[in-house]
Amino acid sequence: MVYQIKDLEDGNYIAIDKKGQVFVLIHDPFKIELINKSIKIFVDDVNEGRFNFEKYFSGQHG
Secondary structure, three states: OEEEEEEEEOOEEEEEEOOOOEEEEEEOOEEEEEEEOOHHHHHHHHHOOOOOHHHHHHHHOO
16 A cells, blocks of 8 residues: 655656655556655655655656
8 A cells, every 4th residue: 555645746646655665656657666665765865955856757866
């Protein structure tokens, strides 16, 4: 089971599972991709600028 934590619009979402792993759910083409194994580390990365949503979705992964 995954829980949506951020709506990225266009049918894409950031979600976490019960273990605290962070995933991106992409609708076209449909895929589920693990972003980080820890919600805490992911949040720290976002807050510190080490993870950038725009770069991630433009293919720069970061």
